Amino acid sequence: MLQRVQVRVTRLLEIDLMVAHDLPLASYDVLNQLAETAERRLRMNDLADRVLLSRSGLTRLIDRLQREGLVEREACASDARGLYAVLTDAGEARLAEAAPTYLRGIRTRFLDVLEPQELRQCASLLGKLLPAEVC
Template identity: 60%
Template sequence: MRATKEDDAGPGAVAERVDARGMRAWRGLLRAHAQVTRVLEAELEEAHKLPLASYDVLVQLAEAPNGALRMSELADAVLLSRSGLTRLVDRLVREGLVERQSCPSDLRGTLAVLTPAGLARLRAASGTHLRGVARHVLSRYSPTELELLGDLLGRLATPAEATGACGQEDRAIGGGPAA
């Protein structure tokens, strides 16, 4: 990555271009994420002994075709590093919630596959999680505000585009073909 004159100007010059309204929005987003995540994590842990990251992995697998995703696709979907996901999946395998399988169409690839026990654990925890989301997030906004919030936050998100358990398709931001 090439440095620009803007980079050479130092952090003070950049900060001068970010107004108070922008910084309030940014800090509010960070605080809201941290606060809501902390509360949802605590609720899942208390009721089901299931960390939020584990719940997210189980959700991604349950929504995937055949309950399976390549480890690389799963890491992208749950926003973890490859090594972080490997450690998490190791724990889920030990608990019998996920199993690893070789990808039949690409023997270099490894699939994470949801087990029946994993699906049962997800189903047991989903009510707690969804009630928490409703209580701590959705109840604070009108339907119109939720629509707007979804649109605004959607602009920031780069979805992990999975094309199937063993298929790889490069995607650019916005879901179009990569350049």
């Protein structure tokens, strides 16, 4: 049941973002993860872990976002093999446009459906399933 709920909500969020902003949910997630960092950048390996994509899947997505001017790649000064994904100003603007649609989808499909006590219980249960460093 948990998987069906997750798939349903994810599909509906994807539809919302595609219709309103021509932005896939995975792209929104990448832009959001980068925006949440102090320097608007993450090493590609760390970003892949955060967005739950394979390294090759993230590379293809970053290629697409780079072509759209939403992210840039930057070499890592301390590791010649390392690369950063960096959020551009255009990427930040696109995220700001899409965020209300995403948040509205979360609210209408999840938060508004559950009572406050159910939300607290849900948060508590999900917190037991994920280690703190993953959240």
